[in-house]
Amino acid sequence: MVMASEVQGKSDPVEEASFEIAGGSRARDDFDDDGRVKRTGTLVTASAHIITAVIGSGVLSLAWALAQLGWIAGPTVLLIFSLITWFCSRLLADCYRSPQGKRNYRYKDAVRTHLGGASSKLCALAQYVNLVGVTIGYTITTAISMGAVNRSNCFHRNGHDAECGESSTTNVIVFACIQIVLSQIPNFHKIWWLSIVAAIMSVAYSSIGLGLSIAKIAEGPHARTSLTGVTVGVDVSGSEKVWRTFQALGDIAFAYAYSNVLIEIQDTLRSSPPENQVMKKATTIGVLTTTTFYMLCGVLGYAAFGNTAPGNFLTGFGFYDPFWLVDIGNICIVVHLIGAYQVFAQPIFQFIETWSRDRWPDNRFVTTEHAINIPLLGDCPFSLFRIIWRSLFVVITAVVAMIFPFFNDFLGLIGAVSFWPLTVYFPVEMYIVQAKVRRFSATWTWLKILSIVCLIVSLVAACGSVQGLIHSLQDYKPFKIS
Numbered sequence: 001m002v003m004a005s006e007v008q009g010k011s012d013p014v015e016e017a018s019f020e021i022a023g024g025s026r027a028r029d030d031f032d033d034d035g036r037v038k039r040t041g042t043l044v045t046a047s048a049h050i051i052t053a054v055i056g057s058g059v060l061s062l063a064w065a066l067a068q069l070g071w072i073a074g075p076t077v078l079l080i081f082s083l084i085t086w087f088c089s090r091l092l093a094d095c096y097r098s099p100q101g102k103r104n105y106r107y108k109d110a111v112r113t114h115l116g117g118a119s120s121k122l123c124a125l126a127q128y129v130n131l132v133g134v135t136i137g138y139t140i141t142t143a144i145s146m147g148a149v150n151r152s153n154c155f156h157r158n159g160h161d162a163e164c165g166e167s168s169t170t171n172v173i174v175f176a177c178i179q180i181v182l183s184q185i186p187n188f189h190k191i192w193w194l195s196i197v198a199a200i201m202s203v204a205y206s207s208i209g210l211g212l213s214i215a216k217i218a219e220g221p222h223a224r225t226s227l228t229g230v231t232v233g234v235d236v237s238g239s240e241k242v243w244r245t246f247q248a249l250g251d252i253a254f255a256y257a258y259s260n261v262l263i264e265i266q267d268t269l270r271s272s273p274p275e276n277q278v279m280k281k282a283t284t285i286g287v288l289t290t291t292t293f294y295m296l297c298g299v300l301g302y303a304a305f306g307n308t309a310p311g312n313f314l315t316g317f318g319f320y321d322p323f324w325l326v327d328i329g330n331i332c333i334v335v336h337l338i339g340a341y342q343v344f345a346q347p348i349f350q351f352i353e354t355w356s357r358d359r360w361p362d363n364r365f366v367t368t369e370h371a372i373n374i375p376l377l378g379d380c381p382f383s384l385f386r387i388i389w390r391s392l393f394v395v396i397t398a399v400v401a402m403i404f405p406f407f408n409d410f411l412g413l414i415g416a417v418s419f420w421p422l423t424v425y426f427p428v429e430m431y432i433v434q435a436k437v438r439r440f441s442a443t444w445t446w447l448k449i450l451s452i453v454c455l456i457v458s459l460v461a462a463c464g465s466v467q468g469l470i471h472s473l474q475d476y477k478p479f480k481i482s
Contacts, residue, residue, distance in 0.1 A: 032271055034103050041268035043278050043285075048199040049265045050286030052336070053258035053343050055202035055293060060141070060209075060312045060333070062255060062294055063301025065248035067309040068241075070229035071302075077252055078298060082291040084454065085256040085423055086283060092259060092427040093279040094434065096266045106347065107263045107422070114430040123426055127260045128351065130418035132397065134257070134344045137414055139401035142337045143171035144312060145330040152330070156323040168405050175338070176398035182342055183349065183390040186381050198339025205332035206293045208325060209314055213300035223306025230307045246464025249457055254415025255294060258286075259423040264347045349390055356385070404469075413469065416461035424454040 032038050066074035095110040097103055104110035107127050112120035147168055154164035182194070229245075232238050262279070269275045302309055314329050360366045370382045428447050431437070437444045 039268055039270050041265075041270060043282055045195070046265055046269060046279060046282035047285045047289075048195045049261075049268070049343060050258055050282055051202060051289055052195040052198040052340050053261055053265075054256060054286055054290045055199075055206060055336075059202075059206055059255060059290075059294060059297050060314060061251045062298035063213075063305060063309040064311045065251045066229070066298045066302040067225075067305070067307050068229045068244040068248040071225065071227050074229070074248075074302065075295060075299060077249065078294055079291070081252050081256050082287055082294070084450070085259070086287040088424050088427040089259060089262055089283045089287070090280050091431040092262050093266060093276045093283060095427070095430045096263055096275055096279070099434070103267065104263060105267050106351065107260060107426075110263055110430065111426055114433045115426070119426070119429075123421070124351075126418065126421040128348055130257070130260050130414060130422060131344050131348050133414040133417070134260075135341055135348075135397045136400050136404075137254075138337045138341045138344070139172060139175055139397055140168075140405050141312075142175045142334050142341075143168040143401065143405065145314070145333040145337075146171040146174065148314065148330045149327050152323045152326045169402050172398050172402050175334075176394050178338055179341055179345075179394045180391045182338065183345065183394055184382075184387060185342065185346075186386075194339040194342055198336045198343075201332040201336035201339070203293070205314065205329045205336065206297055208329035208332070210293075210296050210300055212325065212329075213297070213304040216304040217300065223304060223308070225302060225306045235307050243464045243467045246460045247468050248464075250413060250416035250419075250461035250465045252415070253419035253423075253458070253461060256287075256290070257415055257418055257423070259427070260418060261343060261347055264350075345393070348393065349386075352389065353386065356389075404473075413462060413465035416458050416465055419461075420451075420455045420458035424451055 030038055062078070066078075068074075069077060092110075095104065095114060098113045102113075104113055108120045108124040111123040151164045158164070185194075230236050230241060232241050236244065262283075265282075266275050266279045269278050314326065314333065356366050366385050368383065368385075372380055372382045428451050432444060432447060437447070
């Protein structure tokens with residue numbers, strides 16, 4: 001039986017292999033309306049994917065972001081970003097199927113269906129550059145958290161003033177080795193269990209951070225905070241205040257980044273009830289859950305540390321004790337980001353592999369699939385091309401993470417660059433086309449204003465993050481103990 005493919009109707013080798021492994025013909029009920037093996041995703045798995053994608057390393061920088069913005073602007077900006085993300089994600093969920101009912105398997109497919117080929121190419125560029133950036137950012141964060149466990153134990157043994165240096169290079173290599181193994185999971189549909197584990201871990205370390213913040217506030221004396229954040233002339237210079245404010249906007253934008261994988265998540269859902277209805281509910285659950293945690297972590301983190309809040313409140317050592325709880329929090333971060341890396345990497349893998357199969361359909365190295373028996377897992381599809389290319393991708397992201405291990409600056413830049421095009425612009429433009437919104441009507445006007453304002457925010461946030469990266473690079477020496 002010939003299976004439908006992601007592009008141009010050709011068969012998907014991974015799904016064909018799964019079909020052959022199952023032992024021959026299947027009942028028609030085992031397949032969806034597009035000829036693919038029936039999707040089994042539910043509201044629970046979609047919500048887990050979203051929480052895994054959203055509550056990432058961004059939550060760790062929110063106390064620092066609020067310290068730059070202050071009590072008034074900080075929570076307000078956080079709430080505004082959450083509402084924009086929620087609203088635009090609901091628009092995007094309606095674009096999974098074309099007006100004729102055809103599925104769009106990837107974000108760029110939805111853009112091509114509604115806005116044409118040129119916009120699809122721009123979307124693909126923005127999406128995949130962002131996805132690569134996120135995987136690098138998660139590699140950096142994981143290495144920092146792995147190192148923080150060693151440093152926490154060192155401080156506990158030798159005192160808080162001890163010189164506890166830690167090289168991130170070894171930790172990056174360990175993380176990369178784990179990802180090389182996990183990257184052999186064939187596709188997004190096979191990692192639902194990893195997302196559920198990662199979602200649990202994200203709630204765990206966020207809760208630990210909250211508990212530690214509350215304990216620090218209860219200890220007293222209270223840290224110095226202000227309505228407008230860090231004080232010019234006391235904490236920072238005037239120009240530094242401006243750049244940090246811009247960078248804080250990028251950090252908050254990154255904290256809500258998941259639109260770049262929304263369509264791919266929606267493509268895992270079963271067709272009944274309708275995918276867009278389930279995805280909208282999952283979006284509401286995901287954004288509401290994350291915003292609650294973000295508000296608590298940001299507000300309580302700022303209250304605990306004040307204007308000197310560290311860039312990463314579990315690894316910047318605003319917390320030393322209880323050291324074992326800090327260790328557990330950082331271990332949860334590591335486990336979570338191991339899963340989150342795959343959520344963002346799988347769309348890249350699928351894109352390159354589909355493109356390669358269409359480009360070289362007769363190349364057996366690219367198209368051949370084998371079945372191997374793995375204890376406890378049974379027969380699994382195996383491809384030499386997939387092993388080599390995916391391993392190479394993991395190695396490249398690891399090397400970049402070793403060269404540029406700057407947590408806040410890197411997250412801010414990724415968030416700034418991706419927020420406007422992927423979270424706002426394309427969903428808004430597709431909705432205007434899909435709903436046939438009349439030009440210069442009230443709805444058209446306010447949607448355009450929303451898009452323009454978000455573009456300006458993205459530009460200034462990008463400027464702040466670039467300035468932060470330049471500043472960080474001045475005294476940095478790659479591969480040295482920090």
